[in-house]
Ligand SMILES: Nc1ncnc2c1ncn2[C@@H]1O[C@H](COP(=O)(O)OP(=O)(O)OP(=O)(O)O)[C@@H](O)[C@H]1O
């Protein structure tokens with residue numbers, strides 16, 4: 103949240119209808135407005151079916167908007183038919199909500215190398231990329247590169263899926279519910295690895311999640327989506343200071359924040375809305391010692 | 393511009409809820425009607441006969457309330473193939489079929505290729521026959537749930553069970569196959585999106601650039617098959633887990649009884665079919 107860079111993704115009043123003109127038509131987006139600045143971590147939250155996955159698929163051109171609204175990624179209008187979306191997809195890496203849907207090669211190593219190969223990199227560079235990507239997500243290169251993708255556990259599949267996208271070395275990494283299905287410690291580890299990716303390698307993160315504790319601990323700014331529209335946005339602290347509004351959109355607040363709200367009800371206001379256990383601990387010490 | 397919405401083009405195997413008269417027909421009646429019309433379809437080579445039959449099919453579609461445009465969109469993926477077949481018929485079948493109800497006329501000839509009024513008629517009639525079958529099958533699957541189709545096939549095969557025809561199994565295989573068509577379309581969309589998001593290119597290559605498109609398809613088909621096998625295994629497991637033991641001795645919660653409408657529909661279709669068959673050699677063209 104330090105100095106804001108330039109806008110890398112800009113979405114204006116975006117609309118999208120799946121299977122338009124057929125009996126199966128679904129109006130998924132009805133006016134989404136948001137922006138992502140270079141180098142920040144943006145959280146997107148919203149109840150099931152709100153349209154989060156639909157939004158992020160616009161960011162790398164898997165869905166091109168033909169209806170109302172505008173999506174500009176790294177200076178390119180995504181609706182422009184002459185735009186070569188492959189260059190965008192290399193800059194904006196998307197990790198799908200269901201990782202098993204993202205793996206299609208037989209061996210883990212081949213799968214992660216798919217992107218670099220399509221980019222036309224020479225074999226040695228590809229190998230280095232794969233090694234780096236696997237290290238970034240915490241997979242042992244030697245141990246995993248020759249494993250069959252379909253024999254992996256759900257959590258390992260997620261890591262391989264993320265590595266496969268990281269191997270493109272994107273500027274923006276979009277994680278769509280990428281920590282569900284991993285044990286608590288694995289989640290924490292993955293989160294800190296992603297945080298490291300952001301801080302050390304300057305990768306912009308877009309983090310879609312339904313786990314409020316996670317979003318609170320990692321996101322600089324948050325957008326709340328409901329029924330295909332942007333309904334709230336602000337810093338994590340601003341958003342989680344309004345539990346009643348969030349509840350209206352079917353969402354909760356992080357556990358530590360609940361504690362703070364309860365303390366405030368009992369006449370012990372906290373100096374700020376805590377987002378992590380560490381923050382809450384610090385503030386409570388301050389209150390106790392004063 | 394690439395578009396990954398395959399489901400848009402899958403009209404066969406997709407059920408649409410509705411309350412039209414066609415929806416409410418007994419599934420056995422619908423299958424009987426389908427069979428009658430398919431038999432008629434295979435005998436009619438004249439323009440007039442096919443116009444009548446096609447009108448009949450269109451009338452059924454209109455009665456069902458299913459969007460006509462949507463149904464036609466199901467043909468789009470097969471269009472290149474249809475065009476190729478049509479061209480082959482047009483150029484190479486010139487002498488194979490004498491035209492129905494007309495004097496043979498040759499418009500153009502070059503080596504083994506020729507265009508005659510016979511081949512032109514063949515192309516048009518083939519297209520109409522294709523449309524008739526396509527409408528009938530789409531109509532059946534879009535107005536009847538797979539469970540009901542299975543029920544109908546099974547109950548219609550019952551008399552043959554004494555001849556050791558595995559009625560239940562046949563109907564099961566049929567319905568699973570139908571059910572899997574839209575699933576494959578969805579899966580195809582997912583795999584293409586996965587590859588595209590990592591740099592694969594599906595954008596270029598118009599509908600008629602076969603080599604390019606075929607090469608792209610190959611990279612999709614392997615994962616698609618792997619997925620199909622996995623799904624099949626899951627299905628087996630799920631059936632086992634629910635103690636599915638196959639046909640014999642199973643009872644049904646819902647039993648259908650043919651109503652007057654069902655019989656009326658069958659009778660109408662039968663009369664229509666017989667009339668066309670009887671007069672099929674008396675149509676002017
Ligand atoms: N490929 C598709 N075809 C048709 N409809 C779709 C498709 N994908 C999503 N939808 C519909 O669009 C709406 C928004 O879906 P989306 O997946 O964007 O929601 P989401 O916010 O990601 O939900 P979740 O938290 O469950 O992942 C839903 O009503 C969904 O049924």
Ligand SMILES: [Mg+2]
Pocket residue numbers: 154155156199278
């Ligand atoms: Mg989603």
